Amino acid sequence: MAFIMVDVESDGPIPGDFSMISFGAVLVNEQLNQTFYGQLKPVSDKYIPEALAVSGHTREETLTFEDPATVMLNFKKWIATVSKDRPIFISDNNGFDWMFICWYFHHFLGENPFGFSSQNLGSLYKGMMKDTFTTFKHLRKTKHTHHPVDDAKGNAEALLTMKRELGLKVKL
Helix, strand or coil, X not given: CEEEEEEEEECCXXXXXXXXXXXXXXXXXXXXXXXXXXXXXXXXXCCCHHHHHHHCCCHXXXXXXXXXXXXXXXXXXXXXXXXCCCEEEEECCHHHHHHHHHHHHHHHHCCCCCCCCCEEHHHHHHHHHCCCCCCCHHHCCCCCCCCHHHHHHHHHHHHHHHHHHHCCCCCC
8 A cells, every 4th residue: 555645735625616726745655755746727716815825826826727637637647656556645634635635536537546535644643642632743854834745745754753653553
């Protein structure tokens, strides 16, 4: 199984009504050197300026981004090159990130290479620590910048630390 850490930036709270602006993915392995970055043209005229501001892009910039169908097809191809079997979607906030990635895959390609499930890094750490109020974020090495590749990489570093130093049993 290939764990693929994903991070999404959007211009609003839900896909379809609002748009995924960009996303990053990293294959979770010791090198963290296989990444994917997509910038997607909006699918809706609606956006929340404060949500868009988090990504660091203006609405005008996003209108020049790539066609979402092309980006999702390229992401699917990338997943196939880094995963020899079933890819596992994992993210810091899978309720949010999964919702966008799953919707975009099904909407534009009619399928999702990740299947129908995802993993939440924060919940995994809480379970390991037996504390529902703790956070893994101190385990990141890469600064959280809201560039989705940086953020996915930092989260992948945290997962690797959980494996190496905290005894998480996972095949990466």
